[in-house]
Amino acid sequence: MRRSFVNKLTELVSNDKNIYLLTGDLGFSVFDDFRQRFPSNFINMGLSEANMIGVAAGMAMEGKCVFVYSIIPFVTFRVLEQIRNDICLQRLPVKIVGVGEGLTYGPSGPTHHAIEDIGVMSSLPNMVVLSPGDPVEVEKIVGESVHLSSPCYIRLGKNGEPVVNLSNSEIKIGVGNVVKDGNDLAIITTGNMLSSCVNVANSLEGKGISAMVVSLHTIKPLDGKLLDTIAQKFEDIFVVEEHISSCGLGSKVAYYYADKNNNVNLKFIGLPDNFVDTYGEQEFLRMKYGLDESGVERKILDCMKKA
Amino acid sequence: MKTEELKNISTEIRRHLLFMHAISNESHIASSLSIVEILVELYFEIMNTDPKNLNDPERDRFILSKGHAASALYAVLAERGYFDKNVLTSFAQNGAIISVHPERNSVPGVEVSTGSLGHGLPIAAGIAFSAKRDARKFRTFVLLSDGECEEGSVWEAAIFASRFNLDNLVAVVDKNKWQAYDRTNTIQNLKLLKSKWEAFGWSCREVDGHNFDELRDSLGSLPFEPGKPSILIANTVKGKGIPEMEDKMEWHYKSPKITDIEKYMGFLG
Numbered sequence: 001m002r003r004s005f006v007n008k009l010t011e012l013v014s015n016d017k018n019i020y021l022l023t024g025d026l027g028f029s030v031f032d033d034f035r036q037r038f039p040s041n042f043i044n045m046g047l048s049e050a051n052m053i054g055v056a057a058g059m060a061m062e063g064k065c066v067f068v069y070s071i072i073p074f075v076t077f078r079v080l081e082q083i084r085n086d087i088c089l090q091r092l093p094v095k096i097v098g099v100g101e102g103l104t105y106g107p108s109g110p111t112h113h114a115i116e117d118i119g120v121m122s123s124l125p126n127m128v129v130l131s132p133g134d135p136v137e138v139e140k141i142v143g144e145s146v147h148l149s150s151p152c153y154i155r156l157g158k159n160g161e162p163v164v165n166l167s168n169s170e171i172k173i174g175v176g177n178v179v180k181d182g183n184d185l186a187i188i189t190t191g192n193m194l195s196s197c198v199n200v201a202n203s204l205e206g207k208g209i210s211a212m213v214v215s216l217h218t219i220k221p222l223d224g225k226l227l228d229t230i231a232q233k234f235e236d237i238f239v240v241e242e243h244i245s246s247c248g249l250g251s252k253v254a255y256y257y258a259d260k261n262n263n264v265n266l267k268f269i270g271l272p273d274n275f276v277d278t279y280g281e282q283e284f285l286r287m288k289y290g291l292d293e294s295g296v297e298r299k300i301l302d303c304m305k306k307a
Numbered sequence: 308m309k310t311e312e313l314k315n316i317s318t319e320i321r322r323h324l325l326f327m328h329a330i331s332n333e334s335h336i337a338s339s340l341s342i343v344e345i346l347v348e349l350y351f352e353i354m355n356t357d358p359k360n361l362n363d364p365e366r367d368r369f370i371l372s373k374g375h376a377a378s379a380l381y382a383v384l385a386e387r388g389y390f391d392k393n394v395l396t397s398f399a400q401n402g403a404i405i406s407v408h409p410e411r412n413s414v415p416g417v418e419v420s421t422g423s424l425g426h427g428l429p430i431a432a433g434i435a436f437s438a439k440r441d442a443r444k445f446r447t448f449v450l451l452s453d454g455e456c457e458e459g460s461v462w463e464a465a466i467f468a469s470r471f472n473l474d475n476l477v478a479v480v481d482k483n484k485w486q487a488y489d490r491t492n493t494i495q496n497l498k499l500l501k502s503k504w505e506a507f508g509w510s511c512r513e514v515d516g517h518n519f520d521e522l523r524d525s526l527g528s529l530p531f532e533p534g535k536p537s538i539l540i541a542n543t544v545k546g547k548g549i550p551e552m553e554d555k556m557e558w559h560y561k562s563p564k565i566t567d568i569e570k571y572m573g574f575l576g
Contacts, residue, residue, distance in 0.1 A: 040440070051429040051463035058433020061419070062441075081423060082460070086430055089420050090411060 001156040001192075002099055004135035006030055008142040009067065013038050016065070019146065022056055024049050024070035026099070049074050053082035053094075060092035065146055071105065072098030072114035072155060076121055087151045088126045094151050096121075101131065101155045101191050102242030106282040110275040114155065118190075119247025121153040122220045128152035129220040130173065131249075133194030134164040137217050140171035148173070157192040164195050164215075176223040182212035185236040185304065190216045190249045193240050193291070200297045209304065219249055227256055231264050238267045238300055242291055245270030267303050269296055308352055310519045316351060316386055317343045318575050321548050323382040323395050325571050328562045331399035333407055337546035337558035339379035341483040341516070342450060345541055346383040348522040349448060349479075358388040361415055365445050368434055370419045372427020373452040373481060374408040381405045381414070389416035425458025427451060428478060432464045435476035435536075446529065448477045454486030457495045462507065465536075469508025474530035478509075478538045481516065483545035485556055501540055509538045516541025549574055 010033070013019045022043050023031065035042045045052040049070060056066040068075060075098045076083070087094045098114065105112035122129045128150050132138045138156060145152055164179055171177055179194065180201055189197045194215050201211040214230070216223065230237060239250040245268035257264050271289055278288060286292045290299060320343050328336040350356065354367040371380050378398055385392045397403035404413040408422030419430055431449035438445055455461060468476050480500065484491050492498055504511045510531035514521035522541070531537040545559075546552030549571050563571060 045467070048463035048467065050425070050460035051432070051467050054426060054429020054460065054464065055433035055436060055467060058430040058435075059437045060433075061430070062434055062437035064437055082426065082429075085420070085423055086426055 001132065001135055001138045001161050002030055002159050004138040005097065005142055005154075005156055006034055008139045010034050010037070012143065012146060013041050016146075017041060018063070019065045020059065020067065022052050022066060022068045024052055024068075024074055026070050049079045050082050053079045054086050056094045057086035057090060057092050060087075060094050061090070065093070067095045067097055069097045069099070071100050071112060072117050073112060076114075076117045076153070080120065083121075083151075084124055088124045091126055092151060093148050095145050096151070096153045097156065098153070099156045099158065101157050103276060103282045103285045104158050104192070106276075106280050106285045109279070110277055113276055115243050115271050115276065116247055117155060118219055118243050118249060119251070122252065126150050127220065128173065128218070130154045130217060131191040131219055132156070132217045133177070133189065133191060133215040134161055136163060136165035136167055136169060137171050137177065137215065140169075141173060141217060144173050155191060161192055162195040164198055171217070174218050174221055174223060176226040177215040177217060178212065178226070179215050180211070180213040182210040184210045184234075185238065185300070186212045186214065186230045186234045187238045187240055187300075188214045188216055188230070188249070188253060189240040190219055191242065193242050196291075196293045196296060197240055199293050200300065203293070203297055204300065207301075211300075216249060219252055222252055222256055224256060227253065228260075231257065231262050236265050236267070236304065238269055238303075240269045240296060242286070243270055244273050246273050267299070269299050313344075313347055313351060313519045317347050319386060320347065320379065320382045321575050322572065323385070323392075324378055325549075325563055325568050327378050327382070327395055327398040329565045329568055330396060332562050333378070333399045334560045334562060335375045335378070335407070336562060337485075337552050337555070338373065338376040338452070338483070340547045340549065340552065341543040341545045342373075342376055342379050342481050343547070344517045344519060344522060345450065345479055345481065345543075346379055348519060348526060350383050350387050352523060353526045354448065355445065356387075358384075358416065365443065367445050368418050368431070368447040370421065370427045370431050370447070370449040371409055372421055372431075372449050373424065373455055374421030377405070377407060377409040380409055380417070384414070384416040387416075390414075424452070424455040425460040428461050428464040429467075431476060431478070432468045432473060435468070435473040436471055438475055439471065439473060446475050446477060448479065450479045450481060452486070453480055453482040453484065453491050453497060453500065454494075456480065456497055456500065465504065465507040465509065468536040472534045473536045474532070474534055476536040477526070477529055478536070480538065480540045481543050482540050483543045485545045485554070485559065487559055489556070504538045504540075508535060510535040511538045511540065513540040513542065516543035517547055
């Protein structure tokens with residue numbers, strides 16, 4: 001996803017020198033080429049994240065198209081009030097890009113995990129929250145983001161996430177992406193769990209269960225039309241995410257249905273409301289919390305049996 | 308403009324402030340009284356601004372980083388013709404456009420919404436940086452409080468501004484020596500404020516923030532040094548103009564009573 005972001009940004013800046021990338025001293029090996037090709041559009045802001053957000057706001061006021069980039073906790077939690085006051089309140093179309101969604105930086109520990117950022121960022125008025133599920137969604141969303149009039153937050157994984165979508169897939173901000181159709185149940189996911197969800201759905205297919213898989217890459221605003229369609233078609237809906245469910249996509253979907261008095265059978269497959277302080281690689285931690293593919297499949301099968 | 312005229316405008320601003328804070332019962336009148344001359348000097352002599360052309364791309368920008376003194380900004384904007392002076396009586400009333408802290412989306416002439424300290428300088432630096440990149444000539448002014456210099460983001464922005472030689476950026480510190488709950492120097496030691504800014508690569512001058520000749524001499528010769536951001540430390544008196552309020556912490560909170568206004572007006576001449 002990170003590579004896809006940089007490639008798209010490189011393409012955008014090639015055509016428009018009004019686009020800037022501000023980084024909080026992150027990007028070794030990622031931005032090397034970009035920095036060399038566009039030295040005027042690349043600014044290493046150093047370890048001054050609060051200033052980075054304020055400067056981005058000031059630049060946006062002067063009509064610059066600004067991307068700010070760092071590891072998720074440093075570009076969200078650390079600078080929450082700057083984002084709230086300087087960007088959201090002033091309604092400036094700054095693009096906040098965080099890397100390391102979920103447990104991507106597992107071994108670095110809880111300071112580097114990003115398992116509550118969806119809750120925090122989507123709580124801000126005017127903020128568009130984007131969590132693309134594969135490199136294709138990253139490319140399309142980053143490309144469209146430069147035309148947004150509101151601020152947006154784009155959360156990315158790292159490098160190496162499998163490509164799920166076809167390169168010519170229709171991906172649009174605000175419109176959920178139905179990656180696979182199905183008849184028996186729906187799996188709604190966001191971000192880096194997408195390819196796992198597709199694999200789980202394929203495995204369920206072999207067991208005679210047909211699952212729809214939806215990538216809700218736009219968490220705010222939610223695609224209500226698609227959620228209505230899903231509720232009409234399915235009794236069982238699973239929300240899968242590498243994030244705390246009670247403040248993540250799960251909570252957003254639950255709120256949407258509750259607000260519409262839509263009494264769907266919703267199940268959450270995500271992280272509990274805890275810091276993850278066990279040392280471990282992403283895959284190890286996914287397993288611990290039942291977010292590996294067999295864990296997700298098991299939970300879905302268990303729920304279907306009970307139903 | 309003659310100093311005498313600027314003084315008269317300042318007196319008018321203080322009259323507005325007494326009424327605005329008495330009617331609304333809002334705090335922070337003393338914080339507003341300390342910046343009257345600074346704002347009047349900027350808006351009536353120094354800055355290139357036109358109330359009839361709010362979006363002129365070449366206008367000088369002003370950011371009130373100490374947003375809690377917004378009443379003074381509103382009074383100056385009204386006197387300068389940005390909106391009708393009658394609007395001032397609605398200060399901090401339900402449904403009013405002019406609230407306790409300034410909002411850029413509702414008040415003509417307000418460039419940036421502020422209210423939390425330590426936000427104005429980074430934004431101003433971003434504006435000034437963009438102007439440099441586009442070779443535009445306008446300047447960006449930002450007014451901070453001395454207590455605000457305890458915020459880390461101020462110094463992050465200070466490093467950035469000198470790194471990019473933002474000599475189109477001008478910060479003014481309203482050094483009124485008080486903050487919310489004590490004297491500034493009693494809480495955190497900011498005694499060497501001038502040398503701190505200089506060490507961060509800024510060109511610094513210090514003036515009496517109520518003296519128009521000194522304000523004009525310094526702000527009329529910007530940048531203080533080519534290639535460096537400028538900072539003016541304006542020594543002021545919190546509550547300036549109303550003896551009862553001068554240099555008193557409680558006037559960070561109190562508001563004047565309607566029944567005392569006549570007495571206070573007497574001090575203004």
